[in-house]
Amino acid sequence: MTALDETMLPHTGDSTADHRQASAHLDALTDEAITIIREVATACENPVLLFSGGKDSAVLLHLAVLAFAPARLPFPVMHVDTGHNFDEVIDYRDRLVRDWNVRLVVASVQESIDKGRVVEDTGPRASRNRLQSVTLLDAIAEHGFDAAFGGGRRDEDKARAKERILSFRDRQGRWDPRQQRPEPWAMLNARIRKGEHLRAFPLSNWTELDIWRYIARHDVPLPSIYYSHRRTVVERDGMLLAVGGPVELEPGETPFEATVRYRTVGDASCTGAVESDAADVRDVLAEVAAARITERGATRADDTFSESAMEDRKREGYF
Amino acid sequence: MGIDTDTGIDTELVSSTSSTLRIATAGSVDDGKSTLIGRLLHDTKTVFEDQLHAVVKASRRYGDGETNLALLTDGLRAEREQGITIDVAHRYFATPRRSFIVADTPGHAQYTRNMVTGASTSDVAIVLVDARHGVLDQTRRHALIASMVGAQAIVLAVNKMDLVDWDQARFHAISAEVQAFVDALPDPVPVTPIPISALLGDNVVDRSEHTPWYTGEPLLAFLEAFELRPHGDVGARVHVQRVIRPQGGEHADFRGQAGVVTGGWLRTGDEVTVQPSGLTSTVRALYRWGNEVAEAGPGHAVVVQLDTNVDVARGDVLVAGSAIAPLVGDDVVVDLCWMVDRPVTVGSRWWFEHGTRSGHATVTELLHRLDPATLERHDADELVLNDLGRVRLQLSEQVVADQYHVLPEGGRMILIDPADNSTAAAAMVQTLVAPA
Ligand SMILES: Nc1nc2c(ncn2[C@@H]2O[C@H](COP(=O)(O)OP(=O)(O)O)[C@@H](O)[C@H]2O)c(=O)[nH]1
Numbered sequence: 001m002t003a004l005d006e007t008m009l010p011h012t013g014d015s016t017a018d019h020r021q022a023s024a025h026l027d028a029l030t031d032e033a034i035t036i037i038r039e040v041a042t043a044c045e046n047p048v049l050l051f052s053g054g055k056d057s058a059v060l061l062h063l064a065v066l067a068f069a070p071a072r073l074p075f076p077v078m079h080v081d082t083g084h085n086f087d088e089v090i091d092y093r094d095r096l097v098r099d100w101n102v103r104l105v106v107a108s109v110q111e112s113i114d115k116g117r118v119v120e121d122t123g124p125r126a127s128r129n130r131l132q133s134v135t136l137l138d139a140i141a142e143h144g145f146d147a148a149f150g151g152g153r154r155d156e157d158k159a160r161a162k163e164r165i166l167s168f169r170d171r172q173g174r175w176d177p178r179q180q181r182p183e184p185w186a187m188l189n190a191r192i193r194k195g196e197h198l199r200a201f202p203l204s205n206w207t208e209l210d211i212w213r214y215i216a217r218h219d220v221p222l223p224s225i226y227y228s229h230r231r232t233v234v235e236r237d238g239m240l241l242a243v244g245g246p247v248e249l250e251p252g253e254t255p256f257e258a259t260v261r262y263r264t265v266g267d268a269s270c271t272g273a274v275e276s277d278a279a280d281v282r283d284v285l286a287e288v289a290a291a292r293i294t295e296r297g298a299t300r301a302d303d304t305f306s307e308s309a310m311e312d313r314k315r316e317g318y319f
Numbered sequence: 320m321g322i323d324t325d326t327g328i329d330t331e332l333v334s335s336t337s338s339t340l341r342i343a344t345a346g347s348v349d350d351g352k353s354t355l356i357g358r359l360l361h362d363t364k365t366v367f368e369d370q371l372h373a374v375v376k377a378s379r380r381y382g383d384g385e386t387n388l389a390l391l392t393d394g395l396r397a398e399r400e401q402g403i404t405i406d407v408a409h410r411y412f413a414t415p416r417r418s419f420i421v422a423d424t425p426g427h428a429q430y431t432r433n434m435v436t437g438a439s440t441s442d443v444a445i446v447l448v449d450a451r452h453g454v455l456d457q458t459r460r461h462a463l464i465a466s467m468v469g470a471q472a473i474v475l476a477v478n479k480m481d482l483v484d485w486d487q488a489r490f491h492a493i494s495a496e497v498q499a500f501v502d503a504l505p506d507p508v509p510v511t512p513i514p515i516s517a518l519l520g521d522n523v524v525d526r527s528e529h530t531p532w533y534t535g536e537p538l539l540a541f542l543e544a545f546e547l548r549p550h551g552d553v554g555a556r557v558h559v560q561r562v563i564r565p566q567g568g569e570h571a572d573f574r575g576q577a578g579v580v581t582g583g584w585l586r587t588g589d590e591v592t593v594q595p596s597g598l599t600s601t602v603r604a605l606y607r608w609g610n611e612v613a614e615a616g617p618g619h620a621v622v623v624q625l626d627t628n629v630d631v632a633r634g635d636v637l638v639a640g641s642a643i644a645p646l647v648g649d650d651v652v653v654d655l656c657w658m659v660d661r662p663v664t665v666g667s668r669w670w671f672e673h674g675t676r677s678g679h680a681t682v683t684e685l686l687h688r689l690d691p692a693t694l695e696r697h698d699a700d701e702l703v704l705n706d707l708g709r710v711r712l713q714l715s716e717q718v719v720a721d722q723y724h725v726l727p728e729g730g731r732m733i734l735i736d737p738a739d740n741s742t743a744a745a746a747m748v749q750t751l752v753a754p755a
Contacts (some may be wrong), residue, residue: 025339025418030608033577033622035560039675042561042633067620068575071565161408182432184439184468184593184745185731188671198555205420207411246599304744 001049026213033202034067036118036165036188037149040200041067041074043190044147048105048140048198052076052091054265055222056151058096058201059211062220064149065100070213076103078139078148080132083110084246084269091224098296107139129270137173140197147190147198155207166190167199175199208263216281228261239272263288340542341640342591343422343437343470345461351478355447355517356410356423362524367410373451396438407437416543420512432658435464439731443549444470446497450483450514460691462501463486466479466508467654467747469727474502475512477536481519483531490514503694508621513538517650520677525656538728549712550617550627553726555585556672556719559633563622574621577633578675579726582721585623586614589639593631594719595647601626603638617728633674636719645721645729646751652686653746654707654723659736662701663710669743670735673718682736684711709749723747 011119041047049064054272065073079093093194097104112135122133140148156159164180166188192198196210203211215222233240236252241247243255246269260273261284343755344352359365383733410421424437438444443466449459465473475497483489494512513522514530515538522537523528535541557578563572589602605612606622613668615621623637631637638645657663663682671680686709688699702708721729730748 028339028618031579031620034608038560038577039621042675064611067577069622070570070607071563155411158408161410164624181742182436182745183742184436184733185727186440186643187731187733189672189733189735189736189740189742191670193740205409205411283482 001258003170005052005074017177019171022215023213024277026210026217028082029203029210030063030205030214032186032205033063036063036163036202037067039188040149040166040190040198041147041158043188044192046140046143046145047075047147047149048143048145049073049075049077049149050136050151051079051093051104052151052265053079053223055211055215055220055226056153056203056221059206059214060151061096061100061102061147062214062218063202064219065102072282073100076105078105078143078145079106081109081124081141082129082132082269083108086223086225086242086265088225089223089265092221104142105139108134109135111135112138124182129266133173140173141195145197146192147200149202152199152201153203153206153208153211164200165201165202165204169197169199170196170281173197183220209285209288212285216285221263221282225262225273228259228279230257231260231273232256233258233273240274241270242271245269289315321633338547339420340443340545340547341422341441342419342443342445342542343424343434343441344445344447345424345434345438345465345480345596346445346476347452347455347457350447350449350452350478351517352396352423352447354516355445355476355478355523356421358517358520358523359421362520363412363414363539371456377409387726404534407433410583411436414539414543419542431460431464432745434461435468435656435658438465438470439468441465441468441470443472443474443475443542443545445474447450447478447517448493448497448687449488450477450479450489450493453493454500456692457586458497459500461498462508462510463504463689463691463694464656466501466504466506468745469506469723470508472545473508473510473540474538475510476517477512477514477716478517480514480521480527480530481516485514487530487532490533492715492732511535511541513541515579515670528714539730547567550582550726551642552583552645554731555583555589555637556581556726557585557623557637557643558676558719559631559637560636561633562631572626573624575624576637577620577622578637580615580619580621581617581730582726583642584614585621585639589621591625591637591639592627594636594645595634595640595717596630598629600629634674634716636674637745638719642724643721645719646748646753647717647719647727648751648753649717650683650709650711650719650754651714651720651748652709652750653732653733653748654689654709655702655734655744655746657702657704657706657708657744659741659743660704661736661738662703663744664701666738670737671712671732671746672716673720673732674729678714678716680714681713682710683713686710718751719752720748720750722749 051061055174056126084277109131113120118131118134152160161225162177164183168181169175190198232255234255236244240260246272259277259278262273264271278287346352373524392682408423412419422437442610446458446461448454463474476494477490490532498510501507505578514533515522521529524537524539526537536552557580559576559578561577575661587602587605591602592599600622603626604624606621607615665682665685667682669680673676688694688702688706691707732746733742734744736743
């Protein structure tokens, strides 16, 4: 179909029988995700896709565009902007929505702070990560979104491992892990009342390795910080944090130059880099396959605080 | 490392020859499900260092002696504190031979609905039994559910063999009891018993030195080699999710039906019947992931472009070359597992979802309640939370369905409570009658 020639989406077929066999698992995950996206987008009236500029949301958006081709993506994408961004990620976001012809909505954490909806922590370790939940829920209410697609994967975290594909949120946006709707045969119940909403996770069954295999197979463009580059960083709690952005130096910390890349992309104040020479997708695939530390454990200061950090944030309405 | 240069796929670390195997674990509380999954993750090197570190730390905090591998899967705070599994958790691991998706399902009777959910998508059910306690009601219930939802095999993992001195007679007695129960089921399933210690790892990944009398494979080897039986080709169906219409630009005239292929293969040029209307047309083109393809098979997410502009909407089904034609009707008998507090009674009204069709369902008859321990069928005035039984429903819309045992994808249905939108039942179509 010529539809996708208008976009930057590359070819998606793989040719020989061997390849089909080798990638059967990824094929099945791809079909499953597209099916979920179509189903939720059709059963709900006003969905939105949450787009952080990270690799998971890039894959999610790529799948969503394929799901409706040759028609245009029938819903907008929303970026919850903490204001603590990597420049590369914002450039990338703007390029992608232009090239793939999708509608972008930006919800700003800075605005929530200015309006007094949230109070910002101060100090060298202040992070806006947790504040995002309020901005996100306010934006969902303001736009009347009834379903929000997210790139969450069950392999990311123990609390996520419990989450359904369609996750119900009450009028306060809360997740109650003990009152989840069963999903026999992965059949989705998308019925809600006014003011409630759903979170949909089409990548539930994907692992980090699956994400990279998909990126490699479809040449999904990513922000450049996912690949190795030189950067001035400081080491804190075993993580490398970028210097020059929102991270404030603490006494005794000495910045240094290192060859790094990011395994996840979040708020620049709490997302760490890893030392890596992986310069392209093939190098990254090899590195991820051999990795011994989870991407969140390695790179997210916010999730290492406590064993239930993710569960607590999710209950409050986090992604 | 064998990275395939065309696909970027690591041919050594990612399964290369077999399809993904979906597994559900079941068994009574404390039989060792979480420990077993933790063991599988640990011994296949799926556990990352920081996860293991967190578990070692937590084991100390909760006062466990050995490192408690169950903490790897019990993801919710209440579960860790109470030491039980409340909800289905999904886990992923891969060996050089195969990828696995595991649904770790709860053992408590009060969470049977979650057991049904976990088992519904699984190819193989691992039913655990504590060798000291032997077969319990929950064991029977789980074997029954696995067979009802169509698991292709049951692995009977007789666990904690270390606590019964690796007693061969004990193992055989338990195996024989489960085998006899499964043989009496309406849909018997092959049972493979394996004596294991999830805690110590015996016969999980590596063969145990303590069970020289056991000649079968360790659990993981069995799962790696398990051959999925493909479903018979009953003819392709596509439950239409949505009509794709760009309505502008280069593709203004494009009109296609998006959905998933089930039941068989669909090819360009195939004649299709639109059900329930009965209108016919021909497949002009097929698209998968935005690309034109010549054919598409079970599970493929496609867009079907038809030759003529016949009327097709969400909920309709495109049926091609049917060896076994689907049933069309609005009067349906289903087996179900009841999942909410409000009971089901004759005259009660619910929403239904089947394929991509939804509407009202009124219960017209309550045929029986099934006792999962004795397999006896009892008359009943109501079915309550976690009951299994058979009811007859009058639907507000015609559905295009298959008997569950013929094609599960066409025979599954959920009921929803209109009072609070909760998912009230998982139902399997037994018979369907057309309106008079
Ligand atoms: N001795 C022994 N203890 C075990 C074995 N498997 C599990 N356990 C223990 O039995 C208890 C319950 O196990 P758990 O995995 O939490 O059970 P679940 O409720 O089925 O998930 C824990 O204390 C485990 O350490 C085994 O093979 N041998």
